[in-house]
Amino acid sequence: MKREITVACRGLSIGFRGHHNPKVIAGAMDLEACQGELVALIGGNGIGKSTLLKTLAGFLPRLEGEIRIGQQQLDHYSASDKARWISFVSTESTVVANLKVRELVSLGRYPYTGWFGRLDEADHQMVEWAIEMVGLKGFGERFVNQLSDGERQRAMIGRALAQDTPLMILDEPTAFLDIAGRLDVVSLLHQLADEKGKCILFSTHDLQIALSTADRIWMMSPQGILEGIPEEVVASGRLERLFAHNSQLNFDPERGEFRVRKKFRGIARLASAVGGNPLVRTALERSGFEVENDLTPEDTDWVTSHPDPVSPPVLHIDGCDGEWKIRFEGKEVSADSIGGLCYAAKMLIRQPGS
Amino acid sequence: MTSDYKKNLPAYAVLIPALLVFFVLDLMVGSVHFSWSRTLGCLLGNGDCDPQLATILFKFRLPKALTALAAGAALSVAGLQMQTLFRNPIAGPDILGISSGSTLGVALFVLSFGWFFGGTTLFSLAGSWGIVLAAWLGAGAMMLVIVLIASRLKDLMTVLILGLLISSALFSVVNLLQYFSNESSLKLFIIWTMGSLSSTTGDQLMVLVPSVVAGLLLSLFSAKFLDAFLLGERYARSMGMNIKVAYILVFASTSVLAGSVTAFCGPIGFIGIIVPHLVRKFFGSPLHLNMIPASILSGGLLMLIADLLSQLPGSGSTLPVNSVTALLGIPIVIWIIFRNKKMGAI
DSSP states (O other): OOOOOOEEEEEEEOOOESSSOOOOEEEEEEEEEETEEEEEEEEEETSSSSHHHHHTTSSSOOOOEEEEEETTTTSHHHHHHHHHHEEEEEESSOOOOTTTTTHHHTTOOOOOOOOTOOOOOOHHHHHHHHHHHOTTTTTTTSSSSGGGGGHOOOHHHHHHTOOOOOOEEESSSSOOOOHHHHHHHHHHHHHHHHHHOOOOEEEOOOHHHHHHSSSEEEETTTEEEEOOOOOHHHTTTTTHHHHHHHHTTTETTTTTTEOOOOOOOOOEEEEHHHHHHHHHHHHHHHEEEEEEESSSTTTTTHHHHHHSSSSSOEEEEETTTEEEEETTTTEEESSSSSHHHHHHHHHHSSTTOO | HHHHHTTTTTHHHHHHHHHHHHHHHHHHHHSOOOHHHHHHHHHHHOOOOOOHHHIIIIIIHHHHHHHHHHHHHHHHHHHHHHHHHHHHHTTTTTTHHHHHHHHHHHHHHHHHHHHHSSSGGGHHHHHHHHHHHHHHHHHHHHHHHHHHHHHHOOOOOHHHHHHHHHHHHHHHHHHHHHHSSSHHHHHHHHHHHOOGGGGOOOOHHHHHHHHHHHHHHHHHTTTTHHHHTTTOOHHHHTTTHHHHHHHHHHHHHHHHHHHHHHHHHHHSSHHHHHHHHHHHHHOOOOOOHHHHHHHHHHHHHHHHHHHHHHTTTTTTOOHHHHHHHHHHHHHHHHHHHHHHHHHHHO
């Protein structure tokens, strides 16, 4: 099956044209995004995500290489043709008093209307369609500055949607949203890409959402840009290095997420009955224990009888939900909640032998 | 946005009659008061009009009232355009120094004119066009400076403060120019600085009114550009706006509007800031095909009211209209600043 390519970059180099020497932020990028694809641009702060998006949207000149949008070079588009190909949602929130959602969305018809911006019947229909698509039906007469952050972001996306472009570029659309709002906006973008065949490119700091929702990832790192489906990016092993300078972070390739690295306290061996409860496992991990499955609960005595001062302390956890038993160096403590279990585990190894 | 016009019918139904009433009131009130019937009779040419009244009415009061209308409309629309362009709720021709730019332009023109030609030909039609042209150029140059500053500094308040600084620097330059100029040109300039609504002559009106009408038309023609600017320049560009054409149109319109008024009435403050806010409050939609006509009418009305207030108190003497607009305007500006804390920009 042939994929319809919406954006293609070859040897693209981005940055700022200084008076004497240009400042290159990222170079030699080969990128592609297709119709119907949701592409997440990820990378650390200051790596140039925003610069890349602004270059692709035509706000900043490229330093080298080429950008192809649809069948043509980006430079060959006139301002008004470009506006029919690319719509943009910026990260800054715009506050205009008394502006209604319907008026905001209808500004998206700008490239299609005449000198005075009067909307015809088809424009009105497009506006209503865009409002409905972003889930703001019935909000048309509401003032934009009285919406919640998430609703306002939806309205801004509605404006871009009314612009009716094959490519939509969004600079951190989830930046000021809570977790529900973020999922909401990204799943809306996914739906628009999937159902309406748009190519949607957005930058985000939220790796988990990017890896779980996007069809394709563009990852910017000091080593260069990496492109691929989320699984390929995870498998590349480059995500770990994304925050390599930060020793507090651990990347979990299975879950595809970063975690704050905890002080290592010891090993917790779980009896098979306990191991069945995933919450016990994550709670112990969060408390700094490495969790292992204890396959032979009977022959545990050799560990407790000869504690080696170099090897880490090993706890044994047995029992079932609500009646856990923790054994360590011959002592046994019981716990009736996961919180109690973690607390007891920490206390036991803190005072060895007491 | 035809629906908005319908929704605003009640507001227009109050505004337009009020404008007519205050226009006639402005003709009636002055050092000599005329009655409704005599004024209207004379205006509508019912024959019953004594020559003395006709002279006062047509030579002095009608030009003054027309000047008030033109000045109010021009300053309000200039202020509206600047607030949209700079996305700054307290922008206005006086605050950002556009008015002082035109003052400097006029000062340079008048003082050098006096130097070269002397005499009173300055107050001819040609002289009036010269003054207004100098004011436009001064306003345009100042607009350019402010846009350059605003493109480098994103902070709205810093731009305002720099505007105020530059504005006072320009006034100092004007003072220095006066200090170094000869007696005859200085005299001309002083007469010019005493300009007010009531000092416009028929010749000047022939320049002022067409200039303001041209500026307002330009503004109406840039309404779509201004709408796109509401979301900021980046959005405007992403929607395919021709930035160059847009800036040229808005610059030209603002310079012509603010410059023309300053050229003949001197600097009149606060109308340009407050009228757009009052219109936003009572006329709904911030889209400019809605805002511009409403600002024209409201600005005219407010200026007529200011002029009336400047006549009323002692009835014998006239207050400077500039002080009246300041007294009217400052409380409203304070309200804007307080409200803006929670409502955000324009």
